[in-house]
Amino acid sequence: MEIREALGEALRRMRNLHGLTQEDFGLVSSRTYVSALERGIKAPTLQKIDDLAGRIGVHPLSLIVTAYLMQDPEIGIDGLISRMREEVIEP
Template sequence: MSIRLGLARGLRAARRMRGISQDGLGVSSRTYLSALELGKQTPTLDKLDEIARAIGVHPLSVLYYAYAVDLTPQEVHALGRIVCSEIAGLEKYDIASG
């Protein structure tokens, strides 16, 4: 599955999990949200952040789901370990933070 379709499934699942309609989200047009949830468009990072926060989930959760949607539970757990390890490595080389 493509990352675009994974992201589409993640956005739709998050919205449904919270019981919010496309119209009730109030951050974008229903047409745009529908195109995102069908994988026909890809949001910018700013728009993904806006939509995810309006739904009530962290945008990283939606992205993580997009990459994990076809994985087994064991593979999802391994992916989580990889991401945590890579974040720790990035922090060591982020000169702006230290």
Template sequence: MTPKSPNPNFAKALRAVRLERALSQEDFYDVSGRTYVSRLETGGADPTLSKIVQLAQVLEVHPLTLLTLAFCSKGTPAEVDRLLATVTVEVSSFEDLQLGEPDRRRRGR
């Protein structure tokens, strides 16, 4: 996280998007029990990345949408634009990012 990043609030983001989509906690039955979704929405549990992907599929949003909103206080377009601009600058600063490539530093050991 950048030094000025707020603490993420996944609980708030999940609940807001669920309510915006007019879904109940029971609508997540295929990927999670209602009790677990409730715990996620109250901050009583932290989801894994694979669980975020599953929740996003039920919500019909990209997983990054949930994560982006978790780092926003209001979720306004301007706030989202600022956050994504920061991410764009950070990603573009990598000189030789090799996603999916074997770690070259470990060869020959």
């Protein structure tokens, strides 16, 4: 699964989990754009991920991390966080 497809699936799952429809994103995006994202046809910008996550009520990293976990479920959340601890540069 490509990351674009995984991000689309993560968006769809989080949207459904929070009881939102594609139409509920009208203030940040059109329904057709959200649909294209969820089907993995389009790849969002970082700003769009921030907007979408804000509409859902989650941190943008939650969408991104969920996508990467879907792409590689064997790493697990603990493995991914461990890797990020090693790689992230704190200000």
